[in-house]
Amino acid sequence: MSAATTAAGSACSPRTIQVELSANPYPVVIGEGVLARLGEQVRELGFKAGTKVLVVTNPDVDTHYGDVVLASLRTAGLAAEQLVIEAGEDQKTPATVALIHEAAFRQRLERGSLIVALGGGVVGDMAGFAAATWLRGIAVVQVPTTLLAMVDAAIGGKTGVNHPGGKNLIGAFHQPRLVLIDPATLATLPQREFRAGMAEVIKYGVIGDPELFSALEAAGDLSTIEAVGPALLQTLLERSAAAKARVVAADEREGGLRAILNYGHTLGHVVETLCGYGTFLHGEAVAIGMVAAGEIALAMGLWTPADQARQRALVVAAGLPQRWPDLDGAAVLACLQGDKKVRDGQVRFVLPTAIGSVEIRSDVSAETILAALERLP
């Protein structure tokens, strides 16, 4: 099982990356303007005319793209309705999922109906979870409109909401039937969120794609969509999606390999939790977490100061934070113990060994962790 990239006819045509799951493979379609073709794409999946579709989105995204999406679905003969929800990280709760269920009930969604998640990671997680749990699971199509969701959250079937005790503690694995990525939607993304998404792109470079890492280094400035430019943007979307698809295909439910996608996330979650959700964007916390993981790898002799410097430089080039916040050591350790990535009480860290390669370690002592965090500038 692997992810295959299908070459398109011309540079402007969308590219399709297949997520090769044995039970339920699905395509990731990436290209300028594909948003307006959502309806056709859904019909191509086999959904008949008249199928009920519930589009879940948030106010900002609705303003920019709601009409295009609804028109595309309706033109294709689908019975599309829309639900606009507030979708900040602090609204990512069971209560908001209940609102989606209410809309599903009002529209009388059936087992053959479809939910479309149009928006960032929070919309995707909640609409995906609502789909996973309505009538014991109905179809979902992910249409991410943030860089973070495009390169990470929308692919792989992780859905869920937060619990006061931690992020994403409540959720389900529920693979989408299609992921539709239109880079044009990034034009309206706030700069800070664009940068946060870039953290996950850098992650793919470090964990397995040195070529992507070098391409990012060559760009110099990664802090705005204009600086990145359309060609590199399409490339990094494709390479990130392909990387994610490969890992997901090899390990659908995070038994082993998929854990490498958590690079930067273990300590990133600590930062998010202890600083309070909302202080840092997820991608910003991941950037800090990657630099911190790099410091632990350095302390353990797993990788070199030069590679740590390259990683840090890329984080800086993307305009991302990399300073470890002033957190109480005991609180950090307690928070790590509450993290989902604990197995048999042991915290599992994804640590870099080179640009393009990581290792999973369960033998990182509390002393090593705290000393490395102390050492961070």
Added chain:
Amino acid sequence: MSAATTAAGSACSPRTIQVELSANPYPVVIGEGVLARLGEQVRELGFKAGTKVLVVTNPDVDTHYGDVVLASLRTAGLAAEQLVIEAGEDQKTPATVALIHEAAFRQRLERGSLIVALGGGVVGDMAGFAAATWLRGIAVVQVPTTLLAMVDAAIGGKTGVNHPGGKNLIGAFHQPRLVLIDPATLATLPQREFRAGMAEVIKYGVIGDPELFSALEAAGDLSTIEAVGPALLQTLLERSAAAKARVVAADEREGGLRAILNYGHTLGHVVETLCGYGTFLHGEAVAIGMVAAGEIALAMGLWTPADQARQRALVVAAGLPQRWPDLDGAAVLACLQGDKKVRDGQVRFVLPTAIGSVEIRSDVSAETILAALERLP
């Protein structure tokens, strides 16, 4: 894929029926006294000493069996804790699932941890759904203590809670790792609940097991556990579990064949919904629903008055209700449209064609339905 029954050494040994799912097969163990061996059985699944186990149960079941279960788990080296919840049909809500999630959080359940559902169908549905949605899915073992849960709900991975608009609208498919059935726990089951469970046993007879149907007819009185006796009890538990296992193995997610298990349920749900949850027990509503489905089959010329009379006689022998309540026809039709078993707006009925055989029909007109219901005594 089929269900295999493994013959045990002696009549008193438990029997094991395998649910032959390709991805995640699991055993159903049936026998007097197996409750006290839960700990060993869990260890045999591969759960190591020290594994965290959360036992979810309700006050009545806790009084009778809580200590035995906890002792068995702890003796086997498992770190077992217990949560007692109110588990009436009207507590089968997202709010109660949130209580289970709270307990999971307090106990710091990890991905390798286990939830044990000890009780009737409501406990099984909620504990199963909580397990399905904690950390995106942790293991669950079903230990049903009502006849209804033993022969139906505990096997097959359906989990969920009610929505004000209908039963089980919110839920997930989440197969257990083990189902442990101890007939001795039925000794403390209220008589009315025992009878309600018998409705599902009769269902297995009608949909595919004429031999079981005849065995039930031969018993004469099915209305109490004493009248049924231990030998027939073990037989009907085994045959029901085997029937359920066979159907589930052939159709894990209710794409086709599994729909036959809904025999009596489509109209049963209407009765439950329109009379208000709690007026009838689920099994009682199913009994009414089977007789009503039989009447529709009769009206369509699908089966004979003699078979309808045999079905009705067995329902009466089990002390179950069979009279259709006085419901508004328009409300019945509206409720059918809201049922999960609607596909493309068409209500799908499971209709009997003989004792031991059913058909799925989407061509039952509103007139036929209402006329048949009118005709019911």
